Amino acid sequence: MSGNELYRKALLTISGNAIVEKLSKKYGKRLAGKFIAGDTLEQALDETAALNEKGILVTLDHLGEGISHLDEAAGYREEYIRMLDGIARRGVQSHVSLKPTQMGMALDTEACYRNVRAVAAKAKESKNFVRLDMENTPYTQATIDLVLRLHQDGLTNAGTVLQAYLHRSVKDAEEMIRKRVKLRLVKGAYKETTEHAIQSKAGVIDNFKTMIRMHLDKGYYTAIASHDDAIIEWVKQYAADNRIPKDAFEFQMLYGLRMSDQERLAQEGYRIRCYVPYGTMWYPYYTRRLAEKPANLMLVLRHMFH
Numbered sequence: 661m662s663g664n665e666l667y668r669k670a671l672l673t674i675s676g677n678a679i680v681e682k683l684s685k686k687y688g689k690r691l692a693g694k695f696i697a698g699d700t701l702e703q704a705l706d707e708t709a710a711l712n713e714k715g716i717l718v719t720l721d722h723l724g725e726g727i728s729h730l731d732e733a734a735g736y737r738e739e740y741i742r743m744l745d746g747i748a749r750r751g752v753q754s755h756v757s758l759k760p761t762q763m764g765m766a767l768d769t770e771a772c773y774r775n776v777r778a779v780a781a782k783a784k785e786s787k788n789f790v791r792l793d794m795e796n797t798p799y800t801q802a803t804i805d806l807v808l809r810l811h812q813d814g815l816t817n818a819g820t821v822l823q824a825y826l827h828r829s830v831k832d833a834e835e836m837i838r839k840r841v842k843l844r845l846v847k848g849a850y851k852e853t854t855e856h857a858i859q860s861k862a863g864v865i866d867n868f869k870t871m872i873r874m875h876l877d878k879g880y881y882t883a884i885a886s887h888d889d890a891i892i893e894w895v896k897q898y899a900a901d902n903r904i905p906k907d908a909f910e911f912q913m914l915y916g917l918r919m920s921d922q923e924r925l926a927q928e929g930y931r932i933r934c935y936v937p938y939g940t941m942w943y944p945y946y947t948r949r950l951a952e953k954p955a956n957l958m959l960v961l962r963h964m965f966h
């Protein structure tokens with residue numbers, strides 16, 4: 661296992677530790693701001709408008725996941741409805757992304773379905789799109805089932821995410837392509853065992869490319885979400901070699917990461933969408949970003965011991 665892979669595993673393990681969480685919350689808030697557009701919807705909409713000005717599309721995310729009471733899900737559902745109203749009112753170019761466990765998936769799958777359905781139905785009114793982020797493996801099948809049920813109910817403006825690190829994802833991609841569910845393809849951000857996930861970087865990249873090709877070859881629109889230069893260059897070259905037009909796919913990156921590259925991709929005529937989180941529940945989102953890049957953790961440590 662490489663140093664980077666060990667680092668990612670260790671960080672995803674200790675981020676569940678109560679003392680680490682307390683310290684990070686104390687010192688990390690200001691630094692987490694680099695990755696978060698603000699506490700409120702209006703701040704996030706302002707940021708969306710500014711990104712749109714630069715030719716960058718957006719997907720807005722209200723931070724929150726793993727709720728412990730269903731009442732919290734109702735609050736999140738209403739926030740997403742306000743978000744969709746806000747996007748339409750401001751005339752900005754933005755989809756929305758939500759987490760199934762934020763809508764109650766771990767507590768009551770029927771209630772979760774009703775909450776997500778309400779958001780997707782609201783989005784449909786303004787021809788908008790809802791992405792169900794993919795969380796860890798206890799929720800993989802339930803998330804896929806939820807999206808397929810939305811499609812059966814006529815809400816085809818809902819899609820989800822497949823993670824290249826999971827052994828099952830190529831098969832899932834085949835099914836989703838057949839059923840015309842729009843996907844965001846990612847490497848995968850959670851700590852998963854060998855039973856579920858490929859552990860080597862090279863293996864994940866191989867699977868990622870397979871899933872991307874499956875889409876591009878069939879002319880099936882997909883979102884490739886990665887900050888990895890090698891992947892981005894490979895997609896550009898593959899599209900050029902196979903005469904795949906630039907509007908047949910989009911790149912996606914996270915807010916606060918590689919912003920100048922996001923602008924450059926837009927200038928080059930590629931579709932690029934920025935995932936813009938806002939809200940106060942930033943801790944789990946932030947620790948996953950730290951796990952992905954040692955430099956981000958060094959920033960926090962420098963700040964803590966200064």
Ligand code: FDA
Nearest residue numbers: 793794821846847848849885886887888912913914935952
């Ligand atoms: P990775 O971290 O593997 O880095 C590869 C290389 O990219 C690095 O060696 C470096 O060269 C370059 N690089 C990366 N970050 C850089 C930086 N900040 N500056 C300079 N170079 C950098 N996951 C999940 O499980 N479920 C989900 O729903 C989502 N959703 C999602 C949406 C969007 C828009 C994105 C971008 C990502 C996700 N993810 C996700 C996260 C995803 O699974 C993955 O953990 C991260 O994107 C990290 O993998 P990368 O491919 O970006 O680069």
